[in-house]
Amino acid sequence: MIDQIAATLSEQDGFVVVTHVNPDGDAIGSLLGMLLALKEMGKTAVAALGADFPQSFAFLPGSMEVMVGLGPIGFDPSCVIAIDVATHDRIVPSITDVGKAPCLINIDHHPTNPGYGDINFIRPHANSSTQLVYELLCKMGYNLSVDVAKCLYTGLVTDTGCFKFSGVTSQTFQLAAKLLAPGVDSYDITQSLFEELPLSRLTLERLMLERLEFLLDGKLALSYLNIEDYKKIGAALNEGESIVNRLRETRGVEVGGLITALTDNSCKVSLRSKGRLDVSSIASQLGGGGHRRAAGINSSTGCQSLRVKLIELVEKSLENVSA
Numbered sequence: 585m586i587d588q589i590a591a592t593l594s595e596q597d598g599f600v601v602v603t604h605v606n607p608d609g610d611a612i613g614s615l616l617g618m619l620l621a622l623k624e625m626g627k628t629a630v631a632a633l634g635a636d637f638p639q640s641f642a643f644l645p646g647s648m649e650v651m652v653g654l655g656p657i658g659f660d661p662s663c664v665i666a667i668d669v670a671t672h673d674r675i676v677p678s679i680t681d682v683g684k685a686p687c688l689i690n691i692d693h694h695p696t697n698p699g700y701g702d703i704n705f706i707r708p709h710a711n712s713s714t715q716l717v718y719e720l721l722c723k724m725g726y727n728l729s730v731d732v733a734k735c736l737y738t739g740l741v742t743d744t745g746c747f748k749f750s751g752v753t754s755q756t757f758q759l760a761a762k763l764l765a766p767g768v769d770s771y772d773i774t775q776s777l778f779e780e781l782p783l784s785r786l787t788l789e790r791l792m793l794e795r796l797e798f799l800l801d802g803k804l805a806l807s808y809l810n811i812e813d814y815k816k817i818g819a820a821l822n823e824g825e826s827i828v829n830r831l832r833e834t835r836g837v838e839v840g841g842l843i844t845a846l847t848d849n850s851c852k853v854s855l856r857s858k859g860r861l862d863v864s865s866i867a868s869q870l871g872g873g874g875h876r877r878a879a880g881i882n883s884s885t886g887c888q889s890l891r892v893k894l895i896e897l898v899e900k901s902l903e904n905v906s907a
């Protein structure tokens with residue numbers, strides 16, 4: 585499938601690059617890396633997000649070029665390229681209005697991705713989607729620039745938790761070496777990502793830790809935030825995605841969960857596991873998806889009943905792994 589996508593991108597012109605709602609470093613790195621590489625290859629391409637470009641990634645090259653929503657793009661696209669998007673309904677902005685039903689290319693590393701594209705390049709064991717973008721660009725004979733390398737390296741660093749999550753192998757570091765080779769300074773990127781955090785992030789984290797509860801004999805660390813908390817603090821909703829990792833840092837904890845109440849009857853849950861439990865299977869039973877160690881749910885169920893179901897499912901999974 586990678587060959588088919590490489591051929592399509594080489595032969596066609598006019599591309600729209602999109603990613604998932606609440607984009608993380610891998611989503612943004614993939615989006616920008618693909619956009620800039622296509623342009624460097626002389627292609628016409630635009631990239632769009634469903635909401636304002638996240639400030640935390642504004643240091644990346646190309647960040648000013650990303651559209652918010654899909655207004656008139658000035659050309660009839662041949663393909664929409666969705667990267668790092670586990671399910672079709674998580675693609676933002678909506679691509680239904682784009683041109684006359686262009687070909688949809690789906691590039692992703694989420695194991696739950698059903699292959700909703702016309703052409704799919706899904707590799708569940710890849711550390712990041714930027715890795716897949718890199719491989720695809722190599723297939724196209726593309727010569728990596730510093731700008732594109734910065735974007736792709738960002739996705740690798742963020743999706744591996746600075747190379748500390750499971751799944752990091754010698755290949756991961758070989759890829760990192762290739763991405764740094766054009767002249768990217770690793771600390772330049774990691775400092776921008778992890779040492780320039782807004783105060784709102786720390787304030788949000790403090791609130792999450794204040795409300796932390798240990799359930800199921802200390803195996804489930806659960807906390808909650810409300811959309812009003814984010815507003816009061818001035819934090820972006822995707823900041824919850826990074827602070828939730830704190831919840832599994834304690835000895836004895838198998839699963840960390842952060843519940844965010846969006847409205848009275850809609851709710852978002854972020855789950856992290858140390859690996860004994862598969863939180864993507866728990867999430868998919870509640871209408872979400874993701875990876876074994878990191879998964880999420882966007883639900884139109886109220887938080888209280890979702891919380892009860894979540895605890896039940898975690899308890900069941902704990903019984904299954906100890907049985």
Ligand SMILES: [Mn+2]
Nearest residue numbers: 610668713743
């Ligand atoms: Mn990813």
